Amino acid sequence: MSSKNKLALTPLVGDLLANYRQTLEITNIEKKHFPARSQIIFITEELREILFPGYIGRTDLSWSSADYFIGSKLEGLFNHLSKEIARAFAEAECEDYQDKACQETEIFLKKLPAIRTLLEEDVQAAYDGDPAAKSLDEIIFSYPCMVAISIYRLAHELFKQEIPLIPRMMTEYAHSLTGIDIHPGATIGRSFFIDHGTGVVIGETCEIGHQVKIYQGVTLGALSFPKDERGKVIRGTKRHPTIEDEVTIYAGATILGGETTIGRGSVIGGNVWLTHSIPPYSKVIIEEPKLKILKNQKGKL
Amino acid sequence: MSSKNKLALTPLVGDLLANYRQTLEITNIEKKHFPARSQIIFITEELREILFPGYIGRTDLSWSSADYFIGSKLEGLFNHLSKEIARAFAEAECEDYQDKACQETEIFLKKLPAIRTLLEEDVQAAYDGDPAAKSLDEIIFSYPCMVAISIYRLAHELFKQEIPLIPRMMTEYAHSLTGIDIHPGATIGRSFFIDHGTGVVIGETCEIGHQVKIYQGVTLGALSFPKDERGKVIRGTKRHPTIEDEVTIYAGATILGGETTIGRGSVIGGNVWLTHSIPPYSKVIIEEPKLKILKNQKGKL
Amino acid sequence: MSSKNKLALTPLVGDLLANYRQTLEITNIEKKHFPARSQIIFITEELREILFPGYIGRTDLSWSSADYFIGSKLEGLFNHLSKEIARAFAEAECEDYQDKACQETEIFLKKLPAIRTLLEEDVQAAYDGDPAAKSLDEIIFSYPCMVAISIYRLAHELFKQEIPLIPRMMTEYAHSLTGIDIHPGATIGRSFFIDHGTGVVIGETCEIGHQVKIYQGVTLGALSFPKDERGKVIRGTKRHPTIEDEVTIYAGATILGGETTIGRGSVIGGNVWLTHSIPPYSKVIIEEPKLKILKNQKGKL
Numbered sequence: 001m002s003s004k005n006k007l008a009l010t011p012l013v014g015d016l017l018a019n020y021r022q023t024l025e026i027t028n029i030e031k032k033h034f035p036a037r038s039q040i041i042f043i044t045e046e047l048r049e050i051l052f053p054g055y056i057g058r059t060d061l062s063w064s065s066a067d068y069f070i071g072s073k074l075e076g077l078f079n080h081l082s083k084e085i086a087r088a089f090a091e092a093e094c095e096d097y098q099d100k101a102c103q104e105t106e107i108f109l110k111k112l113p114a115i116r117t118l119l120e121e122d123v124q125a126a127y128d129g130d131p132a133a134k135s136l137d138e139i140i141f142s143y144p145c146m147v148a149i150s151i152y153r154l155a156h157e158l159f160k161q162e163i164p165l166i167p168r169m170m171t172e173y174a175h176s177l178t179g180i181d182i183h184p185g186a187t188i189g190r191s192f193f194i195d196h197g198t199g200v201v202i203g204e205t206c207e208i209g210h211q212v213k214i215y216q217g218v219t220l221g222a223l224s225f226p227k228d229e230r231g232k233v234i235r236g237t238k239r240h241p242t243i244e245d246e247v248t249i250y251a252g253a254t255i256l257g258g259e260t261t262i263g264r265g266s267v268i269g270g271n272v273w274l275t276h277s278i279p280p281y282s283k284v285i286i287e288e289p290k291l292k293i294l295k296n297q298k299g300k301l
Numbered sequence: 302m303s304s305k306n307k308l309a310l311t312p313l314v315g316d317l318l319a320n321y322r323q324t325l326e327i328t329n330i331e332k333k334h335f336p337a338r339s340q341i342i343f344i345t346e347e348l349r350e351i352l353f354p355g356y357i358g359r360t361d362l363s364w365s366s367a368d369y370f371i372g373s374k375l376e377g378l379f380n381h382l383s384k385e386i387a388r389a390f391a392e393a394e395c396e397d398y399q400d401k402a403c404q405e406t407e408i409f410l411k412k413l414p415a416i417r418t419l420l421e422e423d424v425q426a427a428y429d430g431d432p433a434a435k436s437l438d439e440i441i442f443s444y445p446c447m448v449a450i451s452i453y454r455l456a457h458e459l460f461k462q463e464i465p466l467i468p469r470m471m472t473e474y475a476h477s478l479t480g481i482d483i484h485p486g487a488t489i490g491r492s493f494f495i496d497h498g499t500g501v502v503i504g505e506t507c508e509i510g511h512q513v514k515i516y517q518g519v520t521l522g523a524l525s526f527p528k529d530e531r532g533k534v535i536r537g538t539k540r541h542p543t544i545e546d547e548v549t550i551y552a553g554a555t556i557l558g559g560e561t562t563i564g565r566g567s568v569i570g571g572n573v574w575l576t577h578s579i580p581p582y583s584k585v586i587i588e589e590p591k592l593k594i595l596k597n598q599k600g601k602l
Numbered sequence: 603m604s605s606k607n608k609l610a611l612t613p614l615v616g617d618l619l620a621n622y623r624q625t626l627e628i629t630n631i632e633k634k635h636f637p638a639r640s641q642i643i644f645i646t647e648e649l650r651e652i653l654f655p656g657y658i659g660r661t662d663l664s665w666s667s668a669d670y671f672i673g674s675k676l677e678g679l680f681n682h683l684s685k686e687i688a689r690a691f692a693e694a695e696c697e698d699y700q701d702k703a704c705q706e707t708e709i710f711l712k713k714l715p716a717i718r719t720l721l722e723e724d725v726q727a728a729y730d731g732d733p734a735a736k737s738l739d740e741i742i743f744s745y746p747c748m749v750a751i752s753i754y755r756l757a758h759e760l761f762k763q764e765i766p767l768i769p770r771m772m773t774e775y776a777h778s779l780t781g782i783d784i785h786p787g788a789t790i791g792r793s794f795f796i797d798h799g800t801g802v803v804i805g806e807t808c809e810i811g812h813q814v815k816i817y818q819g820v821t822l823g824a825l826s827f828p829k830d831e832r833g834k835v836i837r838g839t840k841r842h843p844t845i846e847d848e849v850t851i852y853a854g855a856t857i858l859g860g861e862t863t864i865g866r867g868s869v870i871g872g873n874v875w876l877t878h879s880i881p882p883y884s885k886v887i888i889e890e891p892k893l894k895i896l897k898n899q900k901g902k903l
Binding site: 363437444 | 609610611614615617618619620621622624625627628629630631632633634635636637638639766767770771774777778781783785787800801803805806819821823824834835836837838839841854856858867868869873874875876880883884885886887888889
C-alpha cells in the first residue's frame with residue numbers, strides 16, 4: 001500500500017473518543033459488566049443439549065456414561081451461568097450479587113427435569129397437529145417451534161426469578177433463529193404448538209392456556225399503551241390477551257388488548273382482527289372480503 | 302467461589318437421569334444414531350459452494366485448477382453425506398443401509414449439474430422481476446430467495462429419493478436463514494422468484510409451475526386436515542394448492558387447499574384470501590376494505 | 603468402505619465442469635474478485651463493536667485504554683474494508699480502484715461518530731415507544747431493531763458513496779438475523795423505531811422522516827413496475843412511499859407506490875392497505891371487517 005493510502009488514524013480515534021463521551025447512553029466504558037451475548041448463546045445451546053440428549057450436540061450417548069455426561073455439562077453450566085447472572089445482578093446493583101447468582105443458578109438448574117416434562121408434551125402436540133410431521137424425531141430435529149418454545153420455557157423460569165437482561169437475550173436469540181418472538185414474561189400452558197411460526201409475536205403479559213395451537217404470523221399484542229401525566233408510557237400493566245385452553249388461532253390473526261379473552265375451545269380463523277373477548281367454544285371467521293376477479297391482460301396488477 | 306456456592310451436583314444429576322428415563326420420547330440414549338444437525342449444515346454449505354463456484358467460499362478459482370477444486374469438494378461431500386444418509390437409513394431400520402447410503406449419495410451428486418441449470422434460470426427470473434437488482438452477481442450474493450431456492454432444490458432431490466430426516470433439516474436451515482419456509486416435498490418449476498421472502502410458507506404437497514413469482518408473507522397452505530375415525534390427522538394426502546405457470550402472487554396473499562388451482566397466467570393481489578380455484582388469466586384483487594380517515598388528535602390509535 | 607462403495611469421481615467432475623462452462627452466468631471462475639461474504643459479516647460485526655463499545659464484543663473497556671482499543675479496531679477495519687471495497691470497485695471496472703477504495707474507506711470511517719449520534723436517538727426512541735423495555739441497555743443488547751437499524755445506517759452511507767454490492771450484502775445479513783428487510787438505498791430520519799420487526803420490508807426509494815415508528819409485518823413497497831418498450835423493468839425511479847415525520851404505522855399495514863405520501867403526524871392502523879396519499883395528522887383505520895361468530899362444534903374450521 002502506498003503511503004498516500006495510509007489512514008490518518010489519530011484524528012479519527014480522537015473524534016470517536018470525543019463522541020463516546022458525548023453519547024454516553026450507548027457507551028459502556030468503566031460502567032457496567034454486562035452478561036456477554038456470546039456466552040448467553042453458548043449457555044442456551046448447552047441447555048438445549050441437556051434438554052434433548054442425543055438429539056442436539058453429541059448423538060452417541062449411552063446409559064452407562066450418561067451421568068458423567070450430565071454431570072460435566074451441569075457443572076460447566078453452573079459456572080458459566082452463575083457468572084453471567086452475577087454480572088446481570090451487579091449491573092442492577094444487587095447486594096451480595098455473587099452469592100445470589102449462585103443460589104438462583106441452582107434454583108434454575110433444578111427446574112430442568114420439569115421443563116423436559118413440558119417439552120415432551122409440546123413435541124407430541126406438534127406431531128398431533130401437523131400432518132406433514134413424519135416422526136417425533138423430525139420435530140425435535142427440525143421444527144423451529146421446538147427451538148422457540150424450549151428457549152422460551154428456559155427463559156421464562158429465569159424471568160420469574162427476576163434475573164435481569166438474560167431472559168430477553170435468550171428469547172431474542174430464538175427470535176433470530178426462528179422468526180418467532182415470544183417475550184419471556186408471557187405465560188404459556190402445556191402442549192403448545194406453533195406451526196411454521198415466522199412472524200409470530202407473543203407479548204409480555206399474554207396468558208396462554210393448555211393445548212393451544214397457533215400458526216405463522218399470529219400477533220398476540222397490545223392495543224394501545226396507557227401513558228402517565230407526563231406522556232410517558234406506563235410499564236407493567238397487563239396489555240396482552242388471555243387465550244384459554246384448547247384454542248386454535250390460524251395464520252395472520254391479530255388479537256390485541258389486556259382485557260381480551262378468547263374463551264376455551266374456540267377457533268380463530270386466518271387474518272381475523274380481534275380487540276374484544278370471545279365466549280368459549282366460538283368459531284370466529286372474517287366475512288370473506290369480496291374479491292374482484294377480472295380478466296388479466298398485461299399479467300400485472 | 303466459597304464452598305457454600307458449590308453446586309450440589311449429585312442429586313441434580315440423579316433427578317435429570319430419572320427424568321430422561323421417564324420422558325423417553327425425547328431421550329436419544331442408546332437408541333438411534335441420527336444425522337447430526339451441524340454436519341447437515343456443513344454439507345449444505347459445501348453443496349452451495351459447488352453450485353455457485355467463485356461466489357460462495359473461495360473466490361479465486363481458475364479453470365486450470367477447477368477440476369482439483371471440484372474433485373476434492375465432491376470426494377469430501379461423498380464421504381460426509383453418505384455417512385449422514387447411512388445414519389438416517391439406519392434410524393429407519395433400512396437393510397444394507399451403508400451400501401444403500403453410498404448409492405443414494407452418488408445418485409444425488411450426479412444431479413448437481415441439472416440443479417445448477419435450474420438455478421441459472423432462477424437467478425435470471427430474480428433479475429427480470431426486481432427493479433432494485435443491480436446485477437446477477439448481487440442476486441447470487443445477497444438475495445435470500447437464492448439461499449432458500451437453492452437449498453430447496455437440493456433437499457427436494459433427496460426427498461424424492463426418500464432419504465429420511467435430512468431434507469427437512471436442510472430446508473429448516475434455509476428457513477432459519479431467510480424466513481422462507483419451503484417444505485422439501487413441494488414441487489416447483491423453472492424460473493421461480495421470491496421477492497423479500499420473510500414469512501413465505503410453501504406446504505408439502507404444493508405444485509408450482511414455471512415462471513411463478515411470489516412476494517413476502519405469501520402462504521400456500523392447507524385448508525383443514527382430514528382426520529381418521531380415531532381423530533388422528535391423516536398424513537400424505539394433497540393438502541396444498543396447485544399454482545400453474547406464469548402466476549404472480551403479491552405480498553400477504555393466502556391460498557389454501559389441495560383442490561385449489563390458480564390458473565395459468567393469473568395475478569393474485571396482495572392480502573387476497575383464496576380457498577377455491579381460479580381460471581387461467583384471471584386477476585384477483587380484494588375489494589379494497591373501506592378505510593376510515595379521521596383527524597388524529599392524540600397521535601395514537 | 604468396500605470398493606464398490608467408492609465414488610466414480612472422474613465422470614462426475616467432468617459433468618460439473620462442462621456445466622460450469624454452459625451456465626456461465628452463475629460461474630465465477632477467472633472472472634471477478636468479489637467481496638467475500640464472510641469478510642463483509644466480519645467487518646459488519648467489528649463496526650457494530652465500535653458503535654456500541656462495551657456492549658458488543660469486549661465488555662471490560664476502560665477510558666485509559668479506549669484509544670488503543672479504538673485505534674487497533676479502526677486500523678484493522680481500514681485494511682479489511684478497503685480490500686473488500688477494492689474488490690467491489692475492480693469488479694465494476696473502476697479505474698485506480700485501489701486508491702479509490704482507500705479514500706472511500708476513510709471517508710466512511712469518518713462518519714462513524716455521526717452514525718453513533720443517530721443511534722443514541724434510535725435507542726431512546728425504542729425505550730420511549732415500548733412499555734416492555736426495562737432499560738436502554740436491554741434495547742442495545744437484545745432488540746432486533748437495533749441490529750437492523752445500525753447495520754442499515756452503516757450500509758446507507760456506503761450506498762451513498764456508490765460502493766457496489768457491499769451495502770446490500772450488509773443489509774441482507776441484518777435481514778437474515780432479524781427478519782427486517784431494509785434496502786440500503788432507503789432514506790430514514792432520526793429517532794426511528796421498529797417493534798418486533800419480523801416481516802418488515804422497506805424498499806429502495808422510501809423516504810422516511812424523523813420520529814417514525816413501525817411494527818412487525820409493515821411493507822413500504824412498490825405498487826407496480828414501469829416497463830420499457832421491450833418489456834424490461836425500468837430501474838432507478840422512485841417506486842416506494844414517503845413517510846413524513848412523527849408517523850406511526852401499526853402491524854401488517856401495507857403502503858405502496860412512489861407517489862404515496864403519509865402526511866406528518868399521521869397514524870396508520872394495523873392491516874391498512876394504502877396506495878394513495880394521506881394528509882397530515884390523519885388517522886387511518888380499516889372499517890373493521892365483519893366477523894362471523896359461530897358455535898364451534900368440531901373444534902376445527
